[in-house]
Amino acid sequence: MGRHSRPHLVAIDGPAGSGKSSVSRAVARRLGFDYLDTGAAYRALAWYVLSKKIDPADAPTVIAALGGFDYSIGIEPDRYYVQVGDTVVTDLIREPEVSAAVSAVAHIPEVRSYLTKLFRTIAAGSPRTGVVIEGRDITTVVAPEAEVRILLTASEEARMVRRSAEISTQSAETVAEQLRSRDRADSQVVEFMSAADGVITVDSTHLDFDQTIDAVIDVINTRREELA
Numbered sequence: 001m002g003r004h005s006r007p008h009l010v011a012i013d014g015p016a017g018s019g020k021s022s023v024s025r026a027v028a029r030r031l032g033f034d035y036l037d038t039g040a041a042y043r044a045l046a047w048y049v050l051s052k053k054i055d056p057a058d059a060p061t062v063i064a065a066l067g068g069f070d071y072s073i074g075i076e077p078d079r080y081y082v083q084v085g086d087t088v089v090t091d092l093i094r095e096p097e098v099s100a101a102v103s104a105v106a107h108i109p110e111v112r113s114y115l116t117k118l119f120r121t122i123a124a125g126s127p128r129t130g131v132v133i134e135g136r137d138i139t140t141v142v143a144p145e146a147e148v149r150i151l152l153t154a155s156e157e158a159r160m161v162r163r164s165a166e167i168s169t170q171s172a173e174t175v176a177e178q179l180r181s182r183d184r185a186d187s188q189v190v191e192f193m194s195a196a197d198g199v200i201t202v203d204s205t206h207l208d209f210d211q212t213i214d215a216v217i218d219v220i221n222t223r224r225e226e227l228a
């Protein structure tokens, strides 16, 4: 794929466990786009501050630590990795300690503006024709100008069932409570439970994984036709 002036953006937001990462990655693969997981950067920063024994809620110290936060992420759907310095943290950032700490760093406005700039730079540098970028504030803050903006949602019950099917080391109740409390904490700083103006909702509660991918692709195709 040759260089182009600016990749097309598909912005996808939604609550924890709604399928943003898995669906976005599959959609990107189908379209030949790159895929940018923005939650990975918040998680990697949480991992980094924990590794430095910094309290994730100590805003001035977390902000000071941003200078040493050497972050990289793979945006090709089939070459996904997350790295901080020399350490590959792809799996480490999914550990429960990191999930429990991530909302605290995400609450810090300086962290949000720092990472927002980073996401824009990474997306703009994609050599592909488009990037699917997913998170909590992509449709509203990171890329409100995206050609396609989607809120991917599912009932709380469906999200809990899907997430607890993935995690065998914790009880279903623990997984559900962690998901709920992360959504509660995140909702204090970003709006991702309801769609902003111009954002299309895809509710996957009664769709299986492949049907959800098809529903997202349908929204993208319809929007492209409208813009053509």
Ligand SMILES: Nc1ncnc2c1ncn2[C@@H]1O[C@H](COP(=O)(O)OP(=O)(O)OP(=O)(O)O)[C@@H](O)[C@H]1O
Binding pocket: 014, 015, 016, 017, 018, 019, 020, 021, 022, 023, 039, 162, 163, 166, 204, 207, 208, 209, 210, 212
């Ligand atoms: N429509 C669907 N039907 C069944 N399972 C699904 C569906 N969509 C996603 N899943 C599964 O739900 C689980 C959670 O999805 P995923 O990790 O992509 O969510 P997420 O929104 O990125 O979560 P988080 O914000 O917590 O990282 C995964 O196991 C995924 O395969």
Ligand SMILES: Nc1ccn([C@@H]2O[C@H](COP(=O)(O)O)[C@@H](O)[C@H]2O)c(=O)n1
Binding pocket: 016, 038, 039, 040, 042, 043, 102, 103, 106, 134, 135, 136, 137, 138, 182, 186, 190
């Ligand atoms: N655009 C975003 C993306 C993520 N966050 C914060 O990161 C956490 C982890 O995100 P996952 O998508 O991997 O679950 C999330 O709970 C938020 O605290 C964010 O603030 N904005």
